[in-house]
Each structure stands twice: as C-alpha cells, then as structure tokens.
Amino acid sequence: MAGETANEVFICESDAVAEGGRGVRFPVLAFGDAATGFVVRYDGKPHAYLNRCAHVPIELDWAEGEFFESSGLYLMCATHGAIYVPDSGLCAGGPCKGGRLRPIAVRELDDKIYWQPDEFIRPPQAK
Numbered sequence: 001m002a003g004e005t006a007n008e009v010f011i012c013e014s015d016a017v018a019e020g021g022r023g024v025r026f027p028v029l030a031f032g033d034a035a036t037g038f039v040v041r042y043d044g045k046p047h048a049y050l051n052r053c054a055h056v057p058i059e060l061d062w063a064e065g066e067f068f069e070s071s072g073l074y075l076m077c078a079t080h081g082a083i084y085v086p087d088s089g090l091c092a093g094g095p096c097k098g099g100r101l102r103p104i105a106v107r108e109l110d111d112k113i114y115w116q117p118d119e120f121i122r123p124p125q126a127k
C-alpha cells in the first residue's frame, strides 16, 4: 500500500465514482453520531462531504448515491432543493444559501479513493 498513510480509510475504487455521476456513501461517526459521508467526482477530482444538509441536518441524496441535479453542475438536497457547488460545498441557492456542506478530506491514490478522519469526523469503529 505504497503511499497510503495509516489513518486513511478506503472508500472505493476510483472508477466507482464517475464525473457528475452517482456518489458513493461511506459510514462515519460525525460529532459522535452515526452518519454517512459521500464522495462524488467533479472536474476530475473526488470531493467528499458529510451527508447532512446545511438547512435541516438530514441526508441529501434522493436515491442512494444520487447527489447531482440533472445538469450535473450542482449537488442537490432532495428535501427542499438546496443546491451546492460540488468542489466547495457552498450552498448556491435554496433555504440555506450561504451555508455549506461539511467537507471531508479525500485522496485518490493508485485508482482508489480514501478519506481522512479529522477531529470531528471519525471512522465508525472509533468511539
């Protein structure tokens, strides 16, 4: 596992996340609660966020892994339609305009995507 650092957590193979296509969800412990993160690909790069809308703290995807709206330019919350810029997580329209998604650091290495825990978002087994 050359180059992989000890605390990185494997999410999926790179080809599981196509540009503007379905995202991949992964379990996390966020601020002490069981939650999910997700990774999508935009502008060639993986971007990951906590799957929690900035409006009401519920999951965004309208069907499992479906985060992009039809143009493929924005992530959209299924509940009230807030749209988020995929590479910054900034809410560009909707009830939480000016808010943002909580980013999760990700890295793509050797055709695999990993996420990096931080102080508040941990792997689920880390209590």
Ligand code: FES
Pocket: 053, 054, 055, 056, 057, 058, 077, 078, 079, 080, 081, 082, 094, 095, 096
């Ligand atoms: S819960 Fe996401 S826009 Fe309201």
